[in-house]
Amino acid sequence: MSGLPVFDVNEIVGSLRRARDEWRDSQNRSREPGSREFPSRDAMGCIVEALTGALFPMRLGPSDLRHESEDFYVGHTLDSALQSLFKQARLELLYTARHAPRDPQDVDAQAASAVRAFAADLPAIRRMLDGDVLAAFQGDPAARSVDEVLLCYPGIQAMIHHRLAHRLYVLELPLLARIVAERAHGQTGIDIHPGAQIDAGFFIDHGTGVVIGETTVIGKRVRLYQAVTLGAKRFPTDAEGNLQKGLARHPVVEDDVVVYAGATILGRVTLGKGATIGGNVWITDDVPPGANVTQATLHNTPRRGG
Numbered sequence: 202m203s204g205l206p207v208f209d210v211n212e213i214v215g216s217l218r219r220a221r222d223e224w225r226d227s228q229n230r231s232r233e234p235g236s237r238e239f240p241s242r243d244a245m246g247c248i249v250e251a252l253t254g255a256l257f258p259m260r261l262g263p264s265d266l267r268h269e270s271e272d273f274y275v276g277h278t279l280d281s282a283l284q285s286l287f288k289q290a291r292l293e294l295l296y297t298a299r300h301a302p303r304d305p306q307d308v309d310a311q312a313a314s315a316v317r318a319f320a321a322d323l324p325a326i327r328r329m330l331d332g333d334v335l336a337a338f339q340g341d342p343a344a345r346s347v348d349e350v351l352l353c354y355p356g357i358q359a360m361i362h363h364r365l366a367h368r369l370y371v372l373e374l375p376l377l378a379r380i381v382a383e384r385a386h387g388q389t390g391i392d393i394h395p396g397a398q399i400d401a402g403f404f405i406d407h408g409t410g411v412v413i414g415e416t417t418v419i420g421k422r423v424r425l426y427q428a429v430t431l432g433a434k435r436f437p438t439d440a441e442g443n444l445q446k447g448l449a450r451h452p453v454v455e456d457d458v459v460v461y462a463g464a465t466i467l468g469r470v471t472l473g474k475g476a477t478i479g480g481n482v483w484i485t486d487d488v489p490p491g492a493n494v495t496q497a498t499l500h501n502t503p504r505r506g507g
Contacts, residue, residue: 229300239296240289245380248289251282253361256327260351279320286377287316293376315372326364329401333360336402340424355389356405366395397431397451399423407462414451420474423454426462434468434485455490 224230254262255278258271266274290312298308334357337350344350351357362385370378378395386392391408393399396415402422405411410428413419417431433450452466455474460466463481472478473490481496488494 238292238299240292240377240380242380242384244285244289245377246384248282248285249362249365249381249384251278251285252323252365255279255282256323256330256361257351260348279323283316283320286319287312289377290315290374293374296376315374318372319368322368326368329364330357330361332401333357333403336404336422336424337406340404341406354408355391356408359385359389359391359393359405359408359411360399360403361385363393363395363397363399366393367397367399370395400456416449416469417451418453420454420456420458422457424459426460426480428463429460430465430467432465432467 255275258266258275258278259268262274262278291308294308294312295303295305334347334350337354337357338344338347341350344354362381366378366381366385369375369381375395382393382395389408391405391411393411393413394415394417397413397417397419399413399417399419400421400423403419404424405426406424407427411425412430412432414432419431431452431454436450437445437448439445449469451469453469453471454460454466455472455476457475458472458478459476460472460478461480464478464484465482466472466478466484468485470485470487472484472488473492475491476488477493478484478488479493479495482494484494
């Protein structure tokens with residue numbers, strides 16, 4: 202074979218343009234020239250990396266950082282990250298209002314207010330994450346130090362993303378929140394919806410395959426193992442057959458609950474304080490406080506936890 206093959210790129214470009222136009226017409230999207238319409242996954246990835254470094258500068262920041270320049274690094278990094286976050290927040294708000302145009306100044310003010318509130322919560326997020334790291338260290342006999350946990354454990358990486366994403370979700374920036382959450386999902390195999398409410402001292406051991414739904418509520422000092430699902434049992438529809446969104450449809454997990462590998466808990470059920478859920482069980486009913494639910498108890502005691 203001599204030379205490089207020739208491809209009809211111009212024809213492909215034209216076909217892709219027609220495919221885009223068909224999509225935009227079907228979705229009533231504008232074709233007017235202009236700047237980007239929605240937030241960028243790449244930009245949000247850079248923002249999360251910067252915020253992670255600012256939260257844990259000496260362990261997750263740059264390798265050449267020294268204690269004497271720690272505050273300078275945190276300040277410079279935060280300023281840049283928050284400016285970038287403002288731009289992404291503005292894009293989301295404009296996208297949300299695309300069918301009912303708003304005054305750009307109002308959008309700017311809302312974006313700035315949300316990012317200021319997010320920034321003010323970063324110290325609290327850092328303290329929550331310290332509690333998550335400590336829970337992992339205390340709950341895993343293989344952990345040699347809290348530094349190893351922070352640097353290596355996928356459950357902690359997922360929780361760094363979730364603590365940031367949840368705050369964005371609460372501040373009515375759900376698209377940015379979902380981008381952050383799905384970044385963690387792709388990196389760790391742990392799928393936590395940013396709407397999930399997770400209290401202090403949360404530990405996911407191993408982690409791969411864990412799923413935590415949007416309306417899940419998790420109390421203090423809860424521990425999950427790999428392949429646990431906290432999901433919805435059913436998806437109600439309205440009179441026209443459309444899914445009803447926003448309903449409370451995921452479990453409530455009270456303080457000090459342990460859920461072992463492969464357990465599936467579905468629907469708005471409550472796992473009572475101090476309950477232990479064994480591996481590979483299927484639960485669709487409330488579990489009383491302090492209960493120990495295993496496959497054997499489910500088989501021998503109908504309706505106790507499933």
